[in-house]
Every structure is written in structure tokens, then in C-alpha cells.
Amino acid sequence: MKAALDRALNVLRDDVRAMSPYQVHSAAGLIKLDSMENPYRLSDDLQRALGERLGRVAINRYPAERTQELAWALAAHTKMPAGKALMLGNGSDELISLLAMAVCKPGETVTVLSPVPGFVMYELSAKYQHLDFVGVPLTADFELDEAAMLAAIERHQPAIVYLAYPNNPTANLWDDAVIERIVAAAPGLVVMDEAYQPFAERDAMGLMARHPQVLVMRTMSKFGLAGVRIGYLMGNAELIQHIDKLRPPYNVSVLNAEAGLFALEHAEVYDRQAAELRAERERLQAALASLPDVHAYPSQGNMILVRVPDANALHAGMKARGVLVKNVSGMHPLLARCLRLTVGTPQENAAMVAALRASLAEAGAR
Template identity: 85%
Template sequence: MKAALDRALGVLRDDVRAMQAYAVHPSAGLIKLDAMENPFRLPGELQQALGERLGAVAINRYPGERTQHLARALAAHAGLSEGKALMLGNGSDELISLLAMAVSKPGERVVVLAPLPGFVMYGLSSAYQHLDFVGVPLTADFELDEAAMLAAIAEHRPAIVYLAYPNNPTANLWDDAVIERIAHAAPGLVVMDEAYQPFAARDAMALMARHPQVLIMRTMSKFGLAGVRIGYLMGHAELIHHIDKLRPPYNVSVLNAEAGLFALEHAEVYALQAAALRDGRAALQAALARLPGVRAYPSEANMILVRVPDADRLHADMKSRGVLVKNVSGMHPLLAGCLRLTVGTADENAAMLAALEASLAALVSA
């Protein structure tokens, strides 16, 4: 048995066996504020309507036209202009993997470039496809280092430049003039990752209109459908046409497509939820500013990055008090001492603040 298992393991890539998988931490029994989810459920009458609608879906058939209907509805919702197209992904993660596949050229060095700290999947998907990932550190205040970015682009000639807008985990938008110059200098694709667009004051649609190599990636997860797993990529129709060839033919289920269409038909409900989260974010930032030893950074997302005296101890202590936030202090040197707080409901935010304040007091008295 062991010899057979060893032979089976031997056919796997060495780098895959050495990798660490993306970690999803257990959250049972905790107030879950670690993953930037929309905390609001649908009203009861809409839950019932959705249930009845999903119950009528022909799940005995493969997905077909209904996913195309969803793509058209999302294009209309985004205000996609003529000459542009949209493709669906099973969440943004799949789209990032498909982009890596699209630029991978066996025998050639292909580079993916992004600012750091940033979304971990850019680097992971690059590794999966044997691409070289180049990370360019942000400035100390989490702004794009324009000179370093342009120098890295000139040196490495990346096939893809990822710019998360707002960024994860720092939650900020970057200078549009700097982004414009990066887009002009990039020799390949520039992917604007707008996962948190419902909470931001600006988007990159005008940038995409000016630059045919600019793609915009969004998700319905922050819209309020994290469990449904729908991402979408927008850009010049010819680019999307070729990248879409790599998409598995049935990557979005009929149930997911129907749930997405239902959500878009009730977009006003989700818009009100996003507005409530923006208001909650402002209230949280004001409260965090009054806590001694805590620095809260500006946010255009549904999360707030804070720098605290001892991130490891505070994270553990808050968890012991029933509140789960994200400890990002080990992700990058620029994030030393940082926690990432998801904006929740008013009650969840109050519980998080109370846990943080109590944990700070315990740290001081220790």
C-alpha cells in the first residue's frame, strides 16, 4: 500500500506538494468578521421567492442559455459599452486562474506583476501555471510606488499587471493619474480587480474605455452572494473572446445563475445593504480613532485595516471573546502589527469594538 501511494504521490509536481493551501479558518460560534462578507440576509419574503424560483430550475439539465442571460444582465448592470464583452467565472479566483492559463507559454519566462501587500491569489495562480510573480512593495502609507512600479514594468515586461481597486487588505483606492501612467507603460494586460466596487467612490470603467488592454474583474460576492460564487471579467470584446475559450463550459451552475439573476432583479435591496455598510464603516472609523494605540487606515471597501500594539495577542484575545477578525501581520513586512476588520451589522460592529477595547485593556494590564 505504501509503495503504491508513494508512486501516486511521485507523479504530482514537487512544487505543488510543497505549497501551502489557501486557508479558510473555522468560525463556528464566532461573530465572523474576517472575510469581507455581506452580513445581511435577504428579507423573508425574498428568501421564499428565491426558494420557489430555484425549486423550479431544471437541475437535470446542463447549464445553458440561463448563464448567458446572467452575463447579459451583468453587462447591463455594469453599463458595459459597445465593443466590450463580459465572461463569467466561478468567483474571481477562477478568472485569475484562467488569465494565468491564457498568458502561460511553455519554455518562455512569463511574468505577472502586482503591488504588495495584495490579494494572495495573484501569486498562487501564477505559481500553479509556472509563471514568475513579481511583487512591488507599496509605500509606507500603502500608496502605489510609481517609480518602482514603472521600473519593474520596464525590467520584467509583465504579461499581466494586477491592480486591486480598492486593494485587499489595505482597503484604499490609488491615485488615478498613477494608474493611468502604469496602464500606458504596461506591455500586456492590466487587470483592475474591483471586488469591492459596491463600497468605493470610484471605478475604472473610464480607464478601460481609454485602454484596450485594460480588463475589469468584479464579483457578486461583495454584492451579497459570496456563497453563490459568481465572478465576471469585462474588457475589449476580442480579448474576452479568446480568454473565454479557456473557461470550462459549465463553470456556473444553473442554480447559481438563477440566484444571480434574482439578485440583479432586486438590485435596490443590495444597494441599500451596501449603503448601510458604508455608513457602518464611517461609524467604525470614528470609533476606532478614539481607541488609544490603534491606527485605522482610510477605507473604500467593506473592511478597515488597523495597526495595533500586538496583533497576535489581540487577535487571539478577540477570538476568545467570540469575535473573529483577520490577522494580516505576517502577510508582508508593511503589515506588521496589523489586523483587518470586516464591516458587519451595527450589532456585530459594536461587539467587535467592545472585544477590541477589552483586549487592548487586557494587553495594557498584562
């Protein structure tokens, strides 16, 4: 038995066997503020309406027209410029993987470049396709290091430059003039990842309209449908047409497509939720400012990055008090002693601040 298993394991790629899996921690019994989810559920009336609508979906058939209708509805919702096209993904993660597949050229050295710290899937998806990944450190205050970015682009000639706008986990937007110069210097695609666009004061749609090499990637997860797994990529129609060839033909289920269409038909509900979360973000920033030894960074997302005296101890202390946040202190040296706090409901935010305050006091008493 062991010999057979060893032979089976030996056919797997060595680098895959050596990789660590993406960690999703259990939040059972905890206030879940670690994943930037929208904390608001639909009203009882809308839940019933959605349930009845999903019950009528022909789940005995493969997805077809309905997913195309979702793509059209998203294009209209975003006011996508003329001459652009939109493709759907099973979340943004699949789109990032498809982009890596699209630029992978066997026998050639192909590079993906992004500021770091940033979204981990840029690097992971590059490695899955045997692409080189170049991470360019941000400045100490998490701004783009323009000189370093331009130098890295000149040296490595990346096929893809990812710019998360706002960035994850730092939650900030970057200087638009710097981004314009990066776009001008990039020899390939520039992907503006706008996962947190509902909470930001600016977007990159104008940038995409001006530059054919700029793609804008968004998700319905932060819109309020994290469990539905719908991402979408917009850009030059010819570029999208070629990338879309790699998409599995039925990657978005009919149930997910119907849920997405339902949400867009009730966009005003989700707009109100986003407005409430933006207001809660400001109240949470004020509460964090009153805590000793806590530095909260400016945010344009539904998360706030904080630097604390001991991230490991405070993460454990908050979890012991029933609140789960994200400990990002080990992701990159620039994130030393940092926690990432998701903005929740008023009640959840109050519990999070109380847990953080009590954990700070406990750590200080030791």
C-alpha cells in the same frame, strides 16, 4: 501499501506538494468578521421567492441559456461600454486562474506583476502555471510606488499587471493619474480587480473604455452573494473571446445563475445594504479612532485595516471574546502588527469594538 502511495505521490508536482494550502478558518460560534462578506440576509419574503424560483430550475439539464442571460444582465447592470464583452467565472479566483493559463507560454519566461501587499491569488495562480510573480512593495502609507512600478514593468515586461481597486487588505484606492501612467507603460494586460466596487467612490470603467488592454474584474460576492460564487471579467471583445475559450463550459451552475439573476432583479435591496455598510464603515472608523494605540487606515472597501501594538495577542483576545477578524500581520512586512476588520451590522461592529477594547486592556495589564 506505502510503496504504492509513494509512487502515487511522486507523480504530483514537487512545487504543489511543497505548497501551503489557502487557509479558511472555522467561524463556528463566532461573529464572523474576517472575510469581507455582506452580513445582511434577504428578507423572509425574498427568501421564499428565491426558494420557489430555484425549485423550478431544471437541474437535470446542463447550464446553457440561463448563464448567458446572467452575463447579459451583468453587462446591463454595470453599464458596460460598447465594444466590450463579459465572461463569467466561478468567483474571481477562477478568472485569475484562467488569465494565468491564457498568458502561459511553455518554454518562455512569463511574468505577472502586482503591488504588494495585495490579493494572494495573483501570486498563487501565477505559480500554479509556472509563471514568474513580481511583487512591487507599496509605500509605507500603502500608496503605489510609481517609480518602482514603472521600473519593474520596464525590467520584467509583465504579461499581466494586477491592480486591485480598492486594494485588499489595505482597502484604499490609488491615484488615478499614477494608474494611467502604469497602463501606458504596461506591455500586456492590466487587470483592474474591483471586488469591493460597491463600497468605493470611484471605479475603472472609464479606464477600460479608453484602453483596450485594460480588463475590469468584479464579483457578486461583495454584492451579497459570497456563497453563490459568481465572478465576471469585462474588456475588449476580442481579448475576452480568446480568454473565454479556456473557461470550462459549465463553470456556473444553473442554481447559481438563477440566484444571480434574482439578485440583479432586486438590485435596490443590495444597493441599500451597500449604503448601510458604507455608513457603518464611517461609524466604525470613528469608534476605532477613540481606542488607544489603534491606528485605522482610510477605507474604500467593506473592511478597515488597523495597526495595533500586538496583532497576535489581540487577534487571540478578540476570538476568545467571540469575534473573528483577520490577522494579516504575517502576510508582508508592511502589514506588521495589522488586523483587517470586516464591516458588519451595527450590532456586530459594536461587539467587535468592545472585544478589541477589552483585548487592548487585557494586553496592557500584562
